[in-house]
Amino acid sequence: MNKILLFAQLKEQAGSNTLALDVSGKTVKELRDYLESETDLGSLTGIMIAINEEFATDETIINAEDVIALIPPVSGG
Amino acid sequence: MNKILLFAQLKEQAGSNTLALDVSGKTVKELRDYLESETDLGSLTGIMIAINEEFATDETIINAEDVIALIPPVSGG
Amino acid sequence: MDRYSRQILFKKIGESGQKEIGKKHAIILGVGALGTHTSETLARAGIRKLQIIDRDYVEMSNLQRQHLFTEEDAIKKWPKAEAAKNRLQQINSDVEIEAIVAQADEVLLERIIEDVDLLIDGTDNFETRFLMNDIAHKYDIPYIFGSCVGTFGMAFTIIPGETPCLQCLLKKLPLQGQTCDTVGIIAPTVQMVTAHQSAEALKILSGNRKAVRKTFVSFDLWENEYVSLKADALKSKDCLTCGEDCTFPFLQADSNMKVAVLCGRDTVQIRPVDGVPILLEQLADRWRSAGFEVGGNPFLLSIVKEGTRVVFFKDGRALVHGTKNPDEARKIYHSLIG
Amino acid sequence: MDRYSRQILFKKIGESGQKEIGKKHAIILGVGALGTHTSETLARAGIRKLQIIDRDYVEMSNLQRQHLFTEEDAIKKWPKAEAAKNRLQQINSDVEIEAIVAQADEVLLERIIEDVDLLIDGTDNFETRFLMNDIAHKYDIPYIFGSCVGTFGMAFTIIPGETPCLQCLLKKLPLQGQTCDTVGIIAPTVQMVTAHQSAEALKILSGNRKAVRKTFVSFDLWENEYVSLKADALKSKDCLTCGEDCTFPFLQADSNMKVAVLCGRDTVQIRPVDGVPILLEQLADRWRSAGFEVGGNPFLLSIVKEGTRVVFFKDGRALVHGTKNPDEARKIYHSLIG
Structure with missing residues (x-):
């Protein structure tokens, strides 16, 4: 099982601060597509994705028990 | 082996940000005595001690691989 | 456009939270580095009343980290509480601000504690912090602890009856630790502590008690370290401040100079x-x-x-x-x- | 007593670090919430020169989170850069402060970039951030990114030639995310971002490049969350801003209104x-x-x-x-x- 930490508006869209899903074996790109189609998170274009406290490229493969964080850029300042 | 995170003046006294020591089996009180006699940390009276991100009482027993943090109260403000 | 519109737009506060903030009264004890920051934030946020207490006056060496103060305040040696009040009223004339130029002792605190919703730590010594801790528990008022030195700081929100208190955590008055006057400090350290203190203050003042952080935060901005520690295990039934037979030892006044x-x-x-x-x-x-x-x-x-x-x-x-x-x-x- | 004595006492800075800070020149782009905080901290810290750029004027709804400004500034609709300069000079008359009331575009930045040691992000939009990111890499100047909304914020220090850049991280200009005007913001969120931005600024300005944080920080003060993320894997050789064949695409000016x-x-x-x-x-x-x-x-x-x-x-x-x-x-x- 993978724990997915949600930040900013993603918390509201999911109605929760975290998700628990088994997404091991998928690449980060596949994860994006999967979450967009299977959850209420909406478009993940432009959302930064980290695995185990490290930003990951689209090709990175997710392992079992990896903790994933979805960080949306916000523009305020 | 236990990782011991040091904060504030303890970093300077140890000459390092962390220590790696096997202190499993000891209580927190025994840890205090041990560190005072076996390291350069000096007196640990009044230093707060956390184990795995949780403050611990003197009676708490340390397990293998526990991560320990030593937090000195500082008075500035 | 309402001056609090951006705070009201944040929906965990909203119109009702803003109304709550506008009814509240906090004491900020010490308006040095920590206290100038938290008092500015709460004045800007639209609190009803602030009592700011400090015994000291402004010096040039304060300006590096103590907001609200100017070179003119230092040249005139203006008392910190009065100088802070001047500036705070320019920032928000709707907030009632009382500047108290005095040592915060048990007599003073007992006199002004009525009707107070929150105590915020802006002091630079543990004697005063233990006094605040006692007062907070005697009158059932949340107390937001904070302290810092160098690039190291800590913050913890104490809710009487729920969390451990400062005595539970420290057992007794700490032997002299590091102070800003012995090892220095940089301003971002102060801001990191006050960001935490002020966020907790806005949760409490807006009626969002459930959102209050339960962990003790400690960080080092130079070493890029941040820890968040559970503290429940330290709550002690025998504590003289928050335990079953509490005596509030730091409220027992001396009678001498x-x-x-x-x-x-x-x-x-x-x-x-x-x-x-x-x-x-x-x-x-x-x-x-x-x-x-x-x-x-x-x-x-x-x-x-x-x-x-x-x-x-x-x-x-x-x-x-x-x-x-x-x-x-x-x-x-x-x-x-x- | 020297006004910077507490900063000098902090031994990672010391006398020599303080001298370095006193020689340095930073641009703070945007003096809204983030920029008023970082400019105040750097002015108090004794930087030699600050150029503060903002196109906007002070409004009442700014006062809840934008330091340096008063009710009078809002009533007079004073330009933010000028109002900030007035206050900063009262705080530290030794700092050379240039207020630039203008949109920060490529023409303006190319004109003033000479002799600049640091670029600090105080803006509220990614178009300007991508412009800063390009300018930083074209002239080899560290750029400290920061942004926030609600109780959520982020900060990252970009060192050309070492770290990934903002384009590496975001790939392209983000579609409209959340803004302070759509979901609100509380002041402590700003302070948490600027505590990180200012700490990194003081490391860079005092000559302590090795202490610079290598991780991307992101936090939520309401939810009590804080993460520190390694970003190295995102550095791209093909990046148009920091890669092998960089073209600085955001410095290509339009020629129309x-x-x-x-x-x-x-x-x-x-x-x-x-x-x-x-x-x-x-x-x-x-x-x-x-x-x-x-x-x-x-x-x-x-x-x-x-x-x-x-x-x-x-x-x-x-x-x-x-x-x-x-x-x-x-x-x-x-x-x-x-």
Whole structure:
């Protein structure tokens, strides 16, 4: 099982601060597509994705028990 | 082996940000005595001690691989 | 456009939270580095009333990290609480601000504690923090602890009846730890502590008690470290502040003159307990006619005697500079004020 | 006592670090919430020179989170850069402060970038951030990114040639994310971002490059979350800003009038690219004699036409309030200024 930490508006869209899903074996790109189609998170274009406290490229493969964080850029300042 | 995170003046006294020591089996009180006699940390009276991100009482027993943090109260403000 | 519109737009606060904030009253004890930051944030946020307490006056070496103060405040040696109030009222004239230029002792706190919703730590010593901790528990008021030095800081929100208290955490008054006057400090450290203190304050003041952080935060901005520690295990039934048979030990007043060496400042503070106000103008006249050089402003007098500078406040308190010897300080004090 | 004594006492800075800070020059782009905080910290810390750039003027709804500004600044609609400069000079008269009331575009940045040691992000939009990111890499200057909304914020220090850049992280200009004008913000969120930005700034300015944080920080103060993420894997050789064949795409200027809808503000900004200065007094006279109500100050004019308020700045730029329609805004603009 993978724990997915949600930040900013993603918390509201999911109605929760975290998700628990088994997404091991998928690449980060596949994860994006999967979450967009299977959850209420909406478009993940432009959302930064980290695995185990490290930003990951689209090709990175997710392992079992990896903790994933979805960080949306916000523009305020 | 236990990782011991040091904060504030303890970093300077140890000459390092962390220590790696096997202190499993000891209580927190025994840890205090041990560190005072076996390291350069000096007196640990009044230093707060956390184990795995949780403050611990003197009676708490340390397990293998526990991560320990030593937090000195500082008075500035 | 409402001045609080962006805070109201944040939906965990909203219109109802903003109304709550606008009804609340906080004491900020100490308006040095921490207290100038938290008082500015709460004044900007639209709190109803702030009482800001500080015994000290503004010096040039404060400006590096103490918001609200200017070079002019330092040149005039304006009392910190008064200088902070001036600026806070320019920022938000709707907030009721009371500046109290005094040592925060049990007598003062007992007198002003009625109707207070929150106590915020802006002090630089644990004696005062333990006093706040006792007062908070005696009157069931949340108390937001914070302290820092160098690039290291800590913050913890104490809710009487729920969380452990400062005595549970520290057991007894800490032996002298590091102070800003011995190892220095950079301003971002202060801001990191006050960001946490002010966020917790806004949760409490807006009626969002459930959102209050339960962990003790500690960080080092130079070493890029941040830890968040659960503290529940330290809550003690035997604690004299928050336990079953609490006696509030730090509210037991002495009855003598209090003399304190101010850590690292080469200064002794002398303070009569009952604080009979002294008449500054009359004293200044007397000293000038005796040939002393006397400076000051409506809030304090500064006098140099035998190379030692002494600053007197209206409540009879004095700071004796250039010494760490309480007896020497007492002697100079008595030689000037009888 | 030296005014920087507490910063010098912090031994990672010391006398030599303080001297370095006193030689340095930073640009703070945007003096809204983030920029007022970082500019205050660096002015108090004793930097040699600050250039602060902002196109906007102070409004009441800014005061809840934007330090340096007072009610009087909002009533007078003082430009933010000028209002910030006034206050910063009261805080530290030794710092050279240049207030630039203008849109920060490639022309302006190319003109002032010489001799700059650090770029600090105080802006509220990614278009300007990508511009800063390009300029930083073209001239090999560290750039400290920061942004926030609600109780969520992020900060990252970009060192050209070492770390990934903002384009590496975000790939392209983000689609509109959340803004302070759509979901609100509380002041402690700003302070948490600026505590990180200012700490990194002091490391860089004092010559402590090795201490610079390598991780991307992101937090939520309401949810009590804090993460620190390694970013190295995102550094891309193909990046157009920091890669092997960089073209700095955000420095390629348009040659037309720029019209921008300001996110969530119901306002359109119109700006001629060459920025021929307009003569405010002459315009005011002309409009008054045509029967319009005209307000303003030496830096801007405010006029109401057919229920729409338009504010003009000396560089020919205008803010058309009460509309999100660029064409409508253009029309009003042209009807007033030709």
